[in-house]
Amino acid sequence: DQQVKQNSPSLSVQEGRISILNCDYTNSMFDYFLWYKKYPAEGPTFLISISSIKDKNEDGRFTVFLNKSAKHLSLHIVPSQPGDSAVYFCALLPSGNTPLVFGKGTRLSVIA
C-alpha cells in the first residue's frame, strides 16, 4: 500500500499566481518531509524541507506547510514563474533515518 500519495498528476497555473502542490501520507512515523523538483533529463533537486515538529517553513517564494492531524503536506509557490515548470515530488523520511519514501510526483506547468 502506498504510504505517500500525490493525487494530482498535473497542475497548470498562470505566471504570477500561486501554485499549491499537495501530498498525503498514511503513516505517522515520519521525521522529515521534503520537496524535490525534477526537470526532464536531470536528477531531482532538493527544494525545501520541514521537520515533523514544525508546521511551516519558508524559503523565498517557497513555503511548505505540514498538517500532522490531517497527515497532509503542501508546497506553495508564490509568485509562480515559467521556470518553476517541472515535476515535484514529496519525499518523507521515516523515523530511524531510513530511506526516503517518494510520492509519484505532480507535473506543474506555469503558463506565461
Place this chain on the structure above:
Amino acid sequence: DAGVTQSPTHLIKTRGQQVTLRCSPISGHKSVSWYQQVLGQGPQFIFQYYEKEERGRGNFPDRFSARQFPNYSSELNVNALLLGDSALYLCASTLALGAVGQGGDQPQHFGDGTRLSIL
C-alpha cells in the same frame, strides 16, 4: 564543485544480459544511495551504502547488487535483466548516513541518472 556524477547516461540492453551502473558522490560525501524510477512513479529505494558497507536494502530481488569503493564511488549491478528493469536509475549522496542529516538541512543530492532500456 562537481555534483553527483553517473555513467553512462543512457544504456540499451537485451533481456538476460547484465549491466553495471556507476556513481561518483559529491566530494566529501560518504554515503551513496541508489533509486529506481519507472515512468509515472517516484524514485524507489534500492540500496544505501556508507563507509563501504551496505546499510539498507529496498524490496528488490537478488539480481540487484551494489558495492562502494574506498573512494566512496559506487556501482550498481543488475543480472538477468528483465523488461521491467527498464527505468531511470538514480544515485544520491549525503555527507553521512541518513537521508537528511541531523537538522534536516543536509538532504540527499541526486545525479542526473542512467536511463536503462531493456529490449
